[in-house]
Amino acid sequence: MPTPASEKQFGNSSEILISKTYLSRAVRPFIEEDLESLLVNCRENNAKVNVTGALLHHNDYFMQLLEGTSVEVEAVYARIAADPRHEVMSILFEDEISARFFPDWSMGYRAANMIPSKALNQVYESAKFDSKRFPINDFLMMFSDDK
Numbered sequence: 001m002p003t004p005a006s007e008k009q010f011g012n013s014s015e016i017l018i019s020k021t022y023l024s025r026a027v028r029p030f031i032e033e034d035l036e037s038l039l040v041n042c043r044e045n046n047a048k049v050n051v052t053g054a055l056l057h058h059n060d061y062f063m064q065l066l067e068g069t070s071v072e073v074e075a076v077y078a079r080i081a082a083d084p085r086h087e088v089m090s091i092l093f094e095d096e097i098s099a100r101f102f103p104d105w106s107m108g109y110r111a112a113n114m115i116p117s118k119a120l121n122q123v124y125e126s127a128k129f130d131s132k133r134f135p136i137n138d139f140l141m142m143f144s145d146d147k
């Protein structure tokens with residue numbers, strides 16, 4: 001039997017998918033070139049292990065959603081968490097998902113100036129002060145017009 005396209009792209013579809021979102025703060029400000037090379041690196045690495053997701057950057061904060069099988073997501077996250085260029089402040093969301101939010105993106109990216117500031121502030125403020133009430137839908141909305 002031929003393998004459906006979705007399984008070819010993302011491995012065995014019966015594997016359980018998880019999504020993990022964290023908030024971190026840069027140790028030193030990232031300039032445009034830093035971000036560009038970071039994104040190239042993220043996209044290359046993530047594509048190899050079928051991890052998809054999205055990254056937000058606002059002032060010195062990052063918010064990143066990773067998704068894939070738990071083994072793959074945890075391996076990528078372990079590298080990210082050990083990166084001395086930033087400090088992870090909290091895990092905002094971690095759960096099983098029935099489907100990927102960003103199936104086509106090895107790492108989507110949004111800088112703060114591409115997002116309505118009211119929406120961005122709402123997500124960042126909730127995340128900083130009450131991670132249990134992290135508005136995952138608001139985070140996803142910020143990327144919705146690219147889909």
Ligand SMILES: Cc1cc2nc3c(=O)[nH]c(=O)nc-3n(C[C@H](O)[C@H](O)[C@H](O)COP(=O)(O)O)c2cc1C
Pocket residue numbers: 024038041042043045046062064076079080081082083085086107
């Ligand atoms: C905010 C932030 C997000 C990152 N996201 C990813 C990512 O999604 N995937 C990834 O492989 N590396 C990511 N990195 C980079 C890793 O921390 C690490 O530098 C990289 O995975 C090492 O890759 P290399 O072994 O190919 O040099 C991120 C780093 C930062 C600071």
